[in-house]
Amino acid sequence: MVMACRIINKRRHMGLQQLSSFAGTGRTFLGPLKSSKFIVDAECHESVLISSTVRLLESLDLTSAVGQLLNEAVQAQNNTYRTGTSTLLFLIGAWSSAAEECLHLGVPISLVVSVMSEGLNSCIEEVASLQVPVHNVFDHIDSTETFPGLETFSVSLCPFLQIPSDTGLQKERDLKDVASPSLTIYNLSGIPVKSSKLFRPQAEVEADKNKVQNPQTLKNSLLAGNRYRKSVLIHSRHFNRTDNNQWINKQDGFLEQHGAAPPSTYRCNDFVELEMGLSHGDQSSMKLVDEAVRLQCQNAGMQQGNWTMPFGFDISRIFTCRLPGVPETFSCVCPGFITVVSISNTTMIKELQNQPNRIILIEGDLTENYRHPGFNKATNINTLLESMKVQQDSSEELWTNYVLQVLIKFNVNLVLVQGNVSEHLIEKCIHSKRLVLGSVHSSVMQAFAEASGAVQVTYITQVNENCVGNGVSVAFWRSIPSDVIDRINIITIVIKTEGINLVTVVLTSPVTAQMQSKEDRFWTCAYRLYYALKEQKVFLGGGAVEFLCLSHLQTLAEQSLSKRNHVCSGWLHNTSSWLASSLALYRSTVLKCLANGWHKYLSALIYNTASCSSEFEASTVIQQHLQNATDSGSPSSYILNEYSKLNSGIFNSGISNKLEQIPRVYDVVIPKIEAWRRALDLVLLVLQTDSEIITGLGHTQLNSQETEGFLFL
C-alpha cells in the first residue's frame, strides 16, 4: 500500500479551477427560465433530458476529490431544502473565480478566508431588511380568489376551485403547447413568466408607447415592462407575435397610472400573492401546489369542525402520481390515493367499488421468503422429508393459501404493501376479488393507518382484528377521458377513506422524458411554499437581495479603503497574528472580489431571463442601478421603493383580470442563505486545501502522466 500525495496549490490553484469549471455547466439553470440540456452517453447512446442542477450532477462524472465535494454540497442542500441548488452551484463558480483573483493579487489565504466569510455574514445581516413577514395567509383561503395558473380539467373534483372564466388567451396558448409534439421547453409554456426581475434593460417598444412625462415615469414603466418578456417567444416556435403584442397593449394602459406611492410596510397576507411570488414563473406547478394546499386546508377544516387549530401545510402528506403519455392539461390534484393498476384488475375493481372495504397495511415485502431487516437466515438447515409422504404443494403454494385464508378470515379486500408482492399471490387475489398493491409510498401507508385505523404490520401472521382498517373506498378514477387513457392501456383508481389526510397530485406529460423534471419542478414549488409558511417570512425576490448584497459589499469595500487605519482585527480568529494588523490592507480587495461574484450572479440571472441580449448589457444595467442606489443614500430603501412602484401599478390599475397582475417575486429565506453559506464554505474549503492525499494506491495504478507531481510515501 502506498500513499501518494500531490501538492495542488503551486502557482495556480487547481482545486479552485476545477470548481469553477464544474460550476460553469449549470449556469443556464439560474433564474426562472431554465434551458434544458440533453446529456448523451457517448458509449451506449442513451440520453437524458435534464433541467435542474441536481439531475445535472447526477449525470456528470464527478470522481475527482473536488467534484465529489461539490456533489456532496449540492446533495446536502437538496436533501435538506429541495431548493436553492442552482444558486449554490452558480455561486460556487463565481466565488471560486473570486478567490483565485484574490490569490493573483497576492492576498494571503487566511485573509481571503476570514474577510470573505465575514463579508458574507455582513450581507446576511443586511438583507434581513428585505424580509417580508408572512402572516395569517390562510385566513382568507376559502374565499373565492384562487391561483390563476393553468386551467385544468380536474375542476369537477375540486368544486370550490373557480377558475376565472376570462382566461381565453391563456387557455389557447396552453393547448397549443400541449398539442405541440416536440420537446418544447415546458417552462416556456406560453405563460408570460411573471417573475418580474427588479432590474430591467431598456426596452424601446415600451418607452415609445408610454407617453413619457418625466424620467420617473419612464423608469417605472421600464421596471414593470419586462413581465411580458418578448424574448420568451424567441425560444418557442409555437407562439406568434401577435399574442405578445396584445399583452403589450393591455399593459401600457395602466403603466402610465403609476404614481409615486410611498413605500408601504411590506407584508404578505394574501395566499395567492405569496404563491405567485414563489412560483418563479412556473405557474403550472404552483397551481398544483395551490390546489393541494387548499384540499389539505379544507380537509383539516372538516376534521376539526372549524378553524380552531391554525392550519399548517403538511408536505409529507402530498403524493405524486406520474402518468406519462397523457397531455399536460390533465395534471390535477385530488384527495385520496390515486394509482395506476394493470388492466387485468378491471372486473375486480368493479366489484369493490360499491362497498366499504377492509384494509391491511404491510410494511415489508409480501413474499414467502421475505424476513424483516436484521434477521439472518441460517443457510445450513435442511428439512428432512417424512419418509413416504409426497409433498403435494410447493411451500410457495402453501404460503399463498395461508395468506388468502387470513384475508378471507378477516374479510380484507385491500392490501397495501410498501415493498414487493409475490406475483403468484397477486393473481390468486384477483380471482378472489382482492386488490393487493405493492411499492406503496410510506407517507401513503401512514395516511391510511391514521384514517382507517389499520396498524402497519411486517408479516401476514401478525394480522389480527386490531390491525384491520375499515371503510376504504375503491373506485375508478375517471378524470381523464377514457379515450385518452385507453390509448396508453392502463387504468387509474382512487382509494380513499373518510377524512384521509392525503392528497395526490397527478402529473401528466405527453413526453416521458419530461416526467422527471416535471415532478422535480412540482416539488421545488411545494418546498418553496412549505419553507415560506414554516419560517413565516420571505425575501423580496427577483434579485433584490442579491443586489443589496452587491451594493452593501461595495459600500463596505469603499469604507475600508477610506479608513485604512481602522483596526478591524475582530474579523480574524487568530487575533495575535500579523494577519490581523494587515487586514485593513487587503480588506477592500477581497470584498470587491466577493462583490464581483454577486455581480456575475445578477448578470447571469438577467441574461438568462432573456431581458438582455448579452451579459455585458446586463452588467451595464446593474451598474446603472448600483449608481442609483448609492446616490439614494440607502440602498435598501431604494430597492423597497422600486418594489412599491412596481406594485402600485396593480392597485391603481383597476383591471380585474387576475392574470394581468404583476405580482411581487418572493424567495425563501433560510434555504437561500444556507445555499450562499454552503457555496462559500466549499470554496473556502478548497481554497485552504494545499494537497491531495490518495491512499491505497500502488505506483502502477497511477498512469505515467498522472505520476508527475505525485510524491510517494
Add this chain to the structure above:
Amino acid sequence: MSRLEAKKPSLCKSEPLTNERVRATLCVLKGILTSSYGPSGRLKQVHNGLGGCVCTTSQSSALLSNLPVTHPILKILTTSMQNHVSCFSDCGLFMAILCCNLIENVQRLGLTPTTVIKLNQHLLRLCTSYLKSESCACRVLVDFSSPQRLLCLVRSIVTSKPACMLTREETDHISALVLRAFLLTIPENAKDRLILGKSIIVPLKGQRVLDSTVFPGILIEVSEVQLMKILPIKKSDAFKVALFCASLSGDLSDTGDGTVVVSSGVSLENAVLEQLLNLGRQLVSDHVDLVMCQKVIHPSLKQFLSVHRVIAVDRVGVALMEPLSKVTGTQPIGSLGSISPSSYGSVKDLCPAKFGFKHFLHLIPNEATICSLLLCNRNDTAWDELKLTCQTALHVLQLTIKEPYVLLGGGCTETHLAAYIRHKTCNEPESILKDDGCTQTELQLITEAFCSALESVAGSLEHDGGEVLTDMKYGHFWSAQAESPSVVHWPDLLSRCGCGLHNSQEELRWSFLKTTQHPFAPQTCLPHEATGSANNLTLDCFTAKLSGLQVAVETANLILDLSYIIEDKN
C-alpha cells in the same frame, strides 16, 4: 504433490537514516504535517482515488488514520503519534513535527547517537521539570469556579481546526456547547471519587451549525413510523426499563459449521419466535414500560409489546449501550432465557423530540451525568471534522480536570521553553556535564538543535510568508508581515504575542527566530494578575502537550538509534 520453496533471505540495511530515499520521504511527511499545523494550517483532501468519500482535514488523527506508510522509520513515527493521539487526543501534530525537526537537526551535527540520546534526555528532563515547577511562566492554573479559562481552552482547540468551517459566531456557540456538555457530565454530589459521565455526539448533518444544542439525557433516533406507534406515551413517575444486547430478531443463533437437519413440519423460526413471545410475556408480567434492544426486535414481539402498552425501541446501536446501561441502571440482557429482576432499571421521563427531519426519543434519567450533544454542520466533510474536534475538546477538558493547568498556546510555550533551555545550559552546564562525560561543545550543539527544533514548531504556525520573532523579555512568540522596511518601529507593526498575553506596547526587544539566538533569561513566575485580566488567551492542554514533548523526544531518540533494518521478505 506439495512443493517446497526455498525461503528468501532477509534483507538487511545499515544506517537507514543516511539513505537518500528515506530522507526524502521523511521530508514529504514533515511537509504534510507542518503545512497542516495551527489555525491557519492548510487542509488536506484524503481519499482513495476510486470514488470513496473525501475527507478534508488538518487534524493529525484523521490524517494519519488512513495513511498507510511503507518505510519502517515512518511507521515508527506515525505509530507513536497515533498512540499519543489515542491517549490524549490533542497535540498530535506538535509531537510529530517536533520529532521530525529533532531528527533533521541532529543529523546535521554528525555526533554519535549515544551522546545525542543522552543529551536529548537531559534536555527533556529539564523541560519537564520546568513545566511542572511553580516557577514556570508558561503554565496557568485553571480556576474551575469561572468558565472563562476553560472556554478559552475549548475555543483555542476549535479555532485550530480550520476544516470545521466555522464563523466566529459559530465558534463561540460550539465552544460554549462543548463546555456545557462537559459540565453536564460532572456529577452534582461527588464524594471522594469523581466519576465523570459521558457526552454523546448525535449527528444532524445538513443543518446550520447554530442549530446545534446540548441536552441532558440520551437521544435515541427512531423512525417516524415507529414513533407514531409509540405515541402517545402514558405519563408516569418512572419508567421501568429492560435493555437487551442480544438480538431479538428471531434468527437462529449461530448454527455452527455443517448442516442441521430437521424433520418437515418443524419450524425452527416459529420455535424461536415462541421463545421470544415467552420473553415478552415475562416482560409484561414484570411491568416493564420500556424495552430497548441494541439490535433488531422481531416485529411480532414488538406488536405483542405494544398491545400491552410496552414501548419497544430497537436498533439502538452499540455506541449507546454503555451510556444507556449507566443512565438507567440496567444490566444489558444477553440471553433469551428468563430475566433476573435485578437487570431492570428505570428512567425518569420519556418524550418524543424532532430536530431537522429526524425524530428522536428523549430519555431523561434520574441522575444525569450523561448528555447528548446534537451537532450540526453544513456538509459531511466539515461535520466529520467538527465531530472529531468536539471529541478532542471534551477529552482535553477531562484531562484538565485531572491536572488543573493549561499552557500558553500560539507558539509562546515553545519559544519560551527554548529560551529557558538555552539560558540554563549556557549558565549551568556543569549540572549536565558532570555525570555524562560529554564535552561542553557537544552540549552546546545539541542544545541548539533541540531549541531550534522547538522554535521551528512554533514557526510552523505561520503559513502566509510572515516573519516570526521572539521577544527578549518573556521569550514569547510574535509574528509580523514579511518584507517590512528595514527600519521599523516594531511596537507599531506587532500587535500581540501568539497566546495574546502581552502586547507590543510594553517596552520589549525582538529578534528573528531564524537568526542565532543569544541566551537570555526569560522572565519566570507568571504573575497571577497578568493572566487574570486577559480574557482572550490562546491556551493548550497541559497534559497532552507535556506528553507530546516526551513522546517526540523519545521517538526521535529511537529513530536516531536505529542502525539496521532487517526485513523479512517471505
